[in-house]
Amino acid sequence: MKKVLQDHFFIRNTRIRNRICVPPMVCYHWTDDSGIVSDRHVEHYRAMARGGAGLIIQEATCITQEGRLADSQLGIWDDSQIAGLRRITEAVHAEGCPIFVQIHHAGIVGIAEHALCPDAYTLRQGGTEKTGVKMQQEDIARIQQAFIDAARRAYEAGYDGVELHGCHSYLMCQFLNSRVNHRDDRYGKNPELFITEIMDGIRNIVPEDFVMGIRLGAFEPTLADGIRHAKALEAHGIDFLDISYGFTGEAEPEKPADFPYKDVIYAAGEMKRQVSVPVFAVNGMRVAEDARGVLAQTDVDMVDIGRSTLVNPAWAADALAGRDTGKCLDCSVCRWRIDADQCAGRKLLQYKRQME
Ligand SMILES: Cc1cc2nc3c(=O)[nH]c(=O)nc-3n(C[C@H](O)[C@H](O)[C@H](O)COP(=O)(O)O)c2cc1C
Ligand code: SF4
Known part of the structure; x- marks a missing residue:
């Protein structure tokens, strides 16, 4: 049956009230x-819940201090953080x-000077080089336990589930990507295995x-690899697959020339044809x-609306009601990473609404 934005559905016993998800955004x-x-x-x-989203996945929340991307990132590494x-x-x-929470360890991409990585991989970024500290068995067991403790x-804390952060160059996708992991x-x-033992x-x-799902790289480095990982995790009981980019420096994106949306959306559609979660x-x-076009062309179950929900926290309610949603203006660097108050899309929408 054709999927529409306002459908509700269940993941385990969690009722997802429509097909619009706010993806994790730090x-x-x-x-x-x-x-x-x-x-x-x-x-x-x-505000985003009041604004009608079907599901919110909370931003990357760190399972250890050493695995952070920044020293001002939300944490779930200690029981003292539960009350907040x-x-x-x-x-x-x-x-x-x-609401689910994305649980995260950055591995080699993190702030630690001697950052862990499945292998002694050398990361080259913006003219700098960093070589990961190859994880020993005791490191693997310790980090796996930290993920498990974070899920507990x-x-x-009352979340309906967790999303494992398995993409965007971070630790789990460093294990999955064969150009990084030569163990x-x-x-x-x-x-x-690193992930299935955590599961x-x-x-x-x-x-x-x-609920236990994963944000997984579509191109890890190829789409065929991404599909293999998706099937293996489904066979191991993963509840949903949130498909994004993998270890980006090693990725090989692909899509047919006439597909009107991003390659990673095409890949999510291809994965949907091969799994049932x-x-x-x-x-x-x-x-x-x-969002409607993606549902119609790919048969995926959920559309993640990221930056446009930062612009308009009521994006979902406005979209479902046929009102102007406003939209992200694709700034070269998203201001939400530096100073959310400077978001150009949000300022423009507020100005337009004042003028109405
Ligand atoms: C400010 C900002 C923070 C982000 N933080 C995360 C994050 O914590 N975890 C994650 O998986 N993706 C993160 N992302 C990626 C988004 O979830 C999303 O995949 C990306 O913005 C593309 O979707 P969009 O075009 O709808 O914004 C972030 C993106 C932005 C702009
Ligand atoms: S700062 Fe720019 S890129 Fe970021 S959400 Fe706002 S309009 Fe979009």
Whole structure:
């Protein structure tokens, strides 16, 4: 049956109230080195829930201090952080919206001087070079346990589920990508093993209806690799696949010339043809017509509306009601990474609404 934006559906027992998802988007500088939730986080997530999103996936929230991308990133590495995280889940649930939290370790891309990586891979970025510290068995066990402990905290804080951060160059996708991971042990021969062992650990400690999905790279480095990973994780019980870019420096994106949306959306559609769990697509959808077009052309289950929801926290409600949603203006550097108050798209929308 043709999917439409206003459909509801279930992932385990969690009711997703429509097909519009707010994907994870870090808001640096709203916390400090403690990683504890601030009032600004609570109001930000409350506004997007009130704004009609079907599901919110909270920004990349760190499972260890060493695995952070920045020293002002939300944390879930300590029980003292649970009370603050619970403020977010309560605010979002009060608006009738479910919320998952993305749990994250950056691996070689992180701020640690001697950053962990599955292998001694050399990352070249912006004229700099950094070589990862190859993880030993005890490092692997420690980081896996940190993911499992983070999922336990997420459950205690009231989230409906977790999304494992398995893409965008971070630790899990460093294991999955064969150009990064040359290990000759079982974590090299079976690149999904680092993740599936974490999944087993999480399943052992959370109730059955707690959702566990993954944000997975489509091109890792090729689409055929991405599809293989998706099938392996589905066979191991993953609840949903949120498809984005993989270890970007090593990716080989592809799409037919006449496909009107991003290559990564095409890839999500190809994956959907090969798995039966819900698949989410993301990137570059700005207005309701884009979201409807992607549902119609790919059969994915969920459309992630990222920056345009930063512009307009009520993007979902406006799209469903046929109102002007406003849209992200694709600035060369998204201001939300530096100073959210400078978002040009949000300023323009506010100005237009004042003029109406
Ligand atoms: C400010 C900002 C922060 C982001 N943080 C995350 C993150 O924490 N985790 C993640 O998986 N992706 C993150 N992303 C990527 C978005 O989730 C999304 O995939 C991307 O913005 C493309 O979708 P869009 O065109 O709808 O914005 C971030 C993007 C932006 C602009
Ligand atoms: S700052 Fe620019 S790129 Fe970022 S959400 Fe706003 S309009 Fe879009």
